[in-house]
Amino acid sequence: MHLFNSNKIVTVGKISEVLNPEPKVVKKSLLVATGTLLPILFASSPKLSFAQEAVTASTKENVSQSIITAFNPLTDMVQGLAHPITLLAFTAAGLVWFIDKPKATQMMQNATIGFVLVQIAPLLMKMLVQVTVGF
Template sequence: MFKSNKIQTVGTVREFLNPSISTPSKKDIVPMLATGATFPLILNTMPTFSFAESVTTSASVKADVSQKIITAFQPLTELVQGLSYPITFLVFSAAGIYWLIGNRPKAVEMLQGATIGYILVQLSPLLMRLLVSVTAGF
C-alpha cells in the first residue's frame, strides 16, 4: 500500500556517518511526515501488555517468602510445643496438690492458666501463619 516501486539510494557511507554534510530535501520530508502521521495508528494496533504477570510473580514471591518464614520458625515452634507437655503436666499436678490441701481458688487459677497457655501454645503454628499472611499484604 505504501510501497514504492522506485529504487532509492541512501548515499555514500561518508554521508551516512556524518549526517550534517547532507541536508534532507523537500522530497525526503514528505515520506517522513506520512510516516509520522501513521505512527499513532501503529501504536494503537500494537498488542498491549498487562501487569497481571508481574502481580502473579509478586504474589508467588510473597508466598515463597511466607513459606520460608514459617519454615524458619518451625523448629522453635516445635520446641515450645514439646516443652508445653511436661510444663502443663507439672502445673496440673501442682494444681491438684493445692486442691487437696484446700486452697481451691489457687488450684482453679492454676488450672485455668495452664489450660489457656497449653491451648495457645498448640495454636501457635496457626497464629504464626495468620500473622505471616496478614503481613504479606504489606
C-alpha cells in the first residue's frame, strides 16, 4: 500500500457550503449568566490595603535602572564597532609583522585587551551602578 497511490475519493462538503456558509449559533446563556455575576462577586470581596513601602530603595533602583538603559545604545554601538576595529588592528599588526615583530605583537596585545574591555564594559557598568545604589 502506497501513501500517495490511493484510489479513494473523500468528499468533505459542497462548494456552495464553503462559499455561503450558514452562521452557526452558539449557546451563550451560561456565559452571559456567569459574566453578569462576576462584577457582583468582585464587588463583595474585601479590599486589602497595606502600608506604603520605603520609597528611597525603589527610587534608587529606578534611577540605577534608568542609567543602565540610558547607556544601552552607546554600549551597543561601541560593541558593534569593536569587531571591525579589532579586525583592522590585527590586519595592521599582520602587515607590521614583516618589518618589526615585537611592535606587531604589542599591537595584537593592545587590540585584544581593548576588545575584551569593550565586551565586558556593560558588566562593569552594571556592577558599578549596583555598588553605588547601596550608598
